Amino acid sequence: MPAPTNKESDDLEKSIIKQLVAVVGEAAVLTTTEDTGPYAVDWRRRYHGRPLAVVKPASTVEVAAVVKLCADNRVAVVPQGGNTGLVGGATPDESGTQVIVNLSRMNRIRGLDLVNNTLTAEAGCVLATLQQAARDSDRLFPLSLAAEGSCEIGGNLSTNAGGTAVLRYGNTRELVLGLEVVLPNGEVWEGLRGLRKDNTGYDLKQLFIGAEGTLGIVTAAVLKLFPLPKGRATAIVACETPRQALALLSHLQANCGERLTGFELFSDYCLGLVLKHFPASQAPFAARFAHYALVELTDTLSADRVQSVLEEALAAALERHMIKDAAIAANESQCRQFWGIRERIPESEAAEGRNVKHDVSLPISHIAEFIEAAEASLVRRLPGIRMVTFGHLGDGNLHYNVSLPQGMSPDAFTGVADELSRIVHDHAARLGGSISAEHGLGQMKREEITHYKSAIEINLMKRIKAALDPDGIMNPGKVI
Numbered sequence: 001m002p003a004p005t006n007k008e009s010d011d012l013e014k015s016i017i018k019q020l021v022a023v024v025g026e027a028a029v030l031t032t033t034e035d036t037g038p039y040a041v042d043w044r045r046r047y048h049g050r051p052l053a054v055v056k057p058a059s060t061v062e063v064a065a066v067v068k069l070c071a072d073n074r075v076a077v078v079p080q081g082g083n084t085g086l087v088g089g090a091t092p093d094e095s096g097t098q099v100i101v102n103l104s105r106m107n108r109i110r111g112l113d114l115v116n117n118t119l120t121a122e123a124g125c126v127l128a129t130l131q132q133a134a135r136d137s138d139r140l141f142p143l144s145l146a147a148e149g150s151c152e153i154g155g156n157l158s159t160n161a162g163g164t165a166v167l168r169y170g171n172t173r174e175l176v177l178g179l180e181v182v183l184p185n186g187e188v189w190e191g192l193r194g195l196r197k198d199n200t201g202y203d204l205k206q207l208f209i210g211a212e213g214t215l216g217i218v219t220a221a222v223l224k225l226f227p228l229p230k231g232r233a234t235a236i237v238a239c240e241t242p243r244q245a246l247a248l249l250s251h252l253q254a255n256c257g258e259r260l261t262g263f264e265l266f267s268d269y270c271l272g273l274v275l276k277h278f279p280a281s282q283a284p285f286a287a288r289f290a291h292y293a294l295v296e297l298t299d300t301l302s303a304d305r306v307q308s309v310l311e312e313a314l315a316a317a318l319e320r321h322m323i324k325d326a327a328i329a330a331n332e333s334q335c336r337q338f339w340g341i342r343e344r345i346p347e348s349e350a351a352e353g354r355n356v357k358h359d360v361s362l363p364i365s366h367i368a369e370f371i372e373a374a375e376a377s378l379v380r381r382l383p384g385i386r387m388v389t390f391g392h393l394g395d396g397n398l399h400y401n402v403s404l405p406q407g408m409s410p411d412a413f414t415g416v417a418d419e420l421s422r423i424v425h426d427h428a429a430r431l432g433g434s435i436s437a438e439h440g441l442g443q444m445k446r447e448e449i450t451h452y453k454s455a456i457e458i459n460l461m462k463r464i465k466a467a468l469d470p471d472g473i474m475n476p477g478k479v480i
Contacts, residue, residue, distance in 0.1 A: 013052055013097075016073055020055050020099070023065045028105070030054040039100050042091045043084050043147075047443060049092035051078070051100045058105040060180060060188060060219045067217065068186025070099055076473050077101055077184075079213035081123060081155030084147040086357070087442030089159065089212045089478050098476075101217060103154050109133055110220065117225040118177060118194040123154025123218050130223070139225040142169040146343055157218050160210035162438030167394035168261045168298075169226070171438070172209065178222035179205040184215070184469040194222045207464065212440050213475040215468045231303030232261075233310040234296045234335040237317075238289035238324040243368040245293045245393060247322050252295065255313040259306065262296035263394030264342050270390050273348035274341050281341060284327040293393065294342050342390070349388050349401060354410040356402045356417045360428040361437035364396045371400070374427040378402060378420060385420075397437035400424055425452065441479045 020029045030036050031053045040049045052075070057063045070077050076098040080090040083102075092098040106124035113119075114137055121130055127148040134141040143156060145163035155161075157179070161172045169175065178193040191205055208218055239245045245265050252260050268290055274281050284292070295314075299306045307328070314326045329335040349355055362370050371389060378385050384405030391398035402420050404413035425435045429452045441449055450458060461480050465472075 012073070016069065016075060016099075017053055019069055020053060020066060023069065024055055024057050024062050028056040028058070030056075036100070039080060039083065039102060040092060042086075042088045044086060047088035047091040048094070049078075049098070050094045050096045051092040051098050052096055054100040054102055056102050056105050060106075060182065063101065063103070063106075063182045063217055063219055064186050064188050066099070066101055067182050067184065071185050071471065071473055074471055074473065075099055076476050077217070078475055079103070079154075079158065079217045081152035081158070082126065082147070082150045083155075084151040085155065085159060085442060086359075086439045087436075087444040089440050089442030089475070090155070091443070093477060103217070103219070104152065106154075106219060107152075112137060113194060114139065114225075116194050119223045119225055120192060120194075120220060121153055121223060122220045123152060123157070125153050127151050127153055127156060134225050135228060137225075138228050140228045141175075141223060141225055143172055143175060146346070153221065153223075154218050157209050157221055158211065158213050159440040160438070162392065162395070162397060164262050164264065164392065166392060166397070167263055168258060173206065175224045176205060176209060176221055177224060179208055179218055180220040181208050181216040181218050184471070184474045188219075189216070192220060192222050207468075210440070212442060212479050214465060214479050215474060217474075227300050229298035230300050231306040232296060232298040232335070233303070233307040234294070234329040234338050235310060235314060235326050236284040236338050236341070237293045237295055237314065237326045238285060238287075239291045239293055240289070240324060241368065242291060242371050242389075242393075244322065245291055246364065246368055248293055248295075248317055249364070249394060251317055251322060252313055255316070256297055256309055259297040259299045259309060260295070260394070261298045262294065262392075264294040264391070265291065265393035265398075266294070266342060266345060266390035267291050267387070269386060270345045270348075270388055271341065273352055273388070274344045277348040277351040278340075278344050281344065282337065284338065284341070285325055287325075289324050294338060345388070345390050346399075349403065352403060354404050354413050355388065356413075356420050358400045358402075358421065358424045358435075359397070359437050359439040360400055360424065360433055360435060361395075361397045362428060362431055362433035364393070366431040366433070367393065367396060367398065370427055370431050370433065371398075374400065374424055377423050377427065381420065381423060382416065384408070396433075421448070422451075443478055446477070446479060 036054045039054045078092045078100045080102045103124040106122040108122050111120040142165045179191045181189045297310050317323045386403040388401040
């Protein structure tokens with residue numbers, strides 16, 4: 001069959017756009033470069049695309065109709081939520097033939113069951129909105145991350161987002177009971193069941209959580225809620241080494257139990273960046289130390305009781321010379337200040353200049369070995385390199401980033417970025433780790449992952465993809 005002419009392609013594209021307008025309305029189909037521009041670039045502005053259109057459906061019925069239309073015409077679909085991802089997973093290619101399906105208009109909370117402790121929400125709900133809805137009902141939805149004011153729950157589900165409370169509550173995957181999904185052929189899988197036990201075959205929802213929109217479009221979810229903590233206690237603890245921080249983690253788990261909600265690690269270099277680029281920030285101690293742990297306990301007990309538990313545990317750690325010093329937040333304002341230091345590290349790092357980001361995870365027992373070995377290898381390869389080491393130590397996730405040596409040109413640094421990443425990823429793999437803990441693969445790590453997953457794993461993923469999306473229209477060029 002001869003290839004279509006330019007006129008035939010143009011006519012087909014115009015026909016598709018006309019049909020999309022018939023489904024969702026003219027105002028919900030964006031086609032000009034000016035209108036589609038903000039949707040065609042990722043948050044870090046590393047990936048740029050050119051979509052045929054951006055479509056903004058307002059219901060699952062409309063999503064299904066849009067996907068069926070695209071499937072019938074073999075048009076690729078790029079699902080998108082708040083577009084806050086870091087690996088280019090929601091960015092179209094530059095062909096001008098792909099349709100972005102943005103779910104931001106699907107932002108309704110469909111139900112709240114306080115007896116079952118569940119909330120049913122559409123994919124376009126902003127994470128912070130869900131957190132507040134839970135709080136308004138004296139409940140907690142514990143997923144929490146830096147982009148929570150703009151990221152949407154559909155994207156969180158599609159990337160299996162992590163965040164700061166994984167230590168206690170788990171990744172997004174562990175916070176989901178049921179899903180509603182539009183499949184690549186436009187059919188709707190209605191799986192919005194609020195069951196904690198359902199032993200009737202394959203757990204289909206797990207296929208779509210973390211699949212980054214390559215197997216279907218999540219349109220709604222049943223999410224777990226928890227009792228709202230009445231008190232929290234927060235501290236920054238000074239440590240000499242990551243090994244000492246790990247010893248503190250074990251000590252707190254033994255003495256504080258499930259109250260331990262957050263345990264973050266950051267180096268003194270990270271603290272220095274925050275103090276430099278956010279002058280209003282305050283150092284937690286008069287002296288400086290090599291590493292710091294940000295610790296948080298929460299409980300349904302009163303704030304005074306939780307504070308007492310943390311004080312006793314840290315006093316015992318000081319007595320045993322496990323830590324160098326500890327500063328416990330005296331009030332909610334100081335608690336926010338402590339968290340502000342941790343949360344401003346990425347912005348401070350960006351303000352400092354060019355860097356190479358990594359999102360690795362390791363068995364917690366191997367983190368200290370990884371930090372020591374990887375840094376030694378990186379310094380050998382590029383003397384003067386500056387390590388920006390921080391992350392969620394309690395669940396084994398490090399944002400192990402690399403800043404260029406002083407005096408080195410950004411272009412020269414970019415030229416060795418892939419080599420530096422390979423060093424980091426090789427060390428993580430050698431110790432049983434992963435090259436992506438919570439950001440996903442997207443298009444950034446699509447090729448890189450083939451060096452670390454076995455041929456059997458890659459083949460199984462491809463077979464699942466082919467079974468659900470035989471025409472390959474769902475988010476092509478991402479993950480596999």
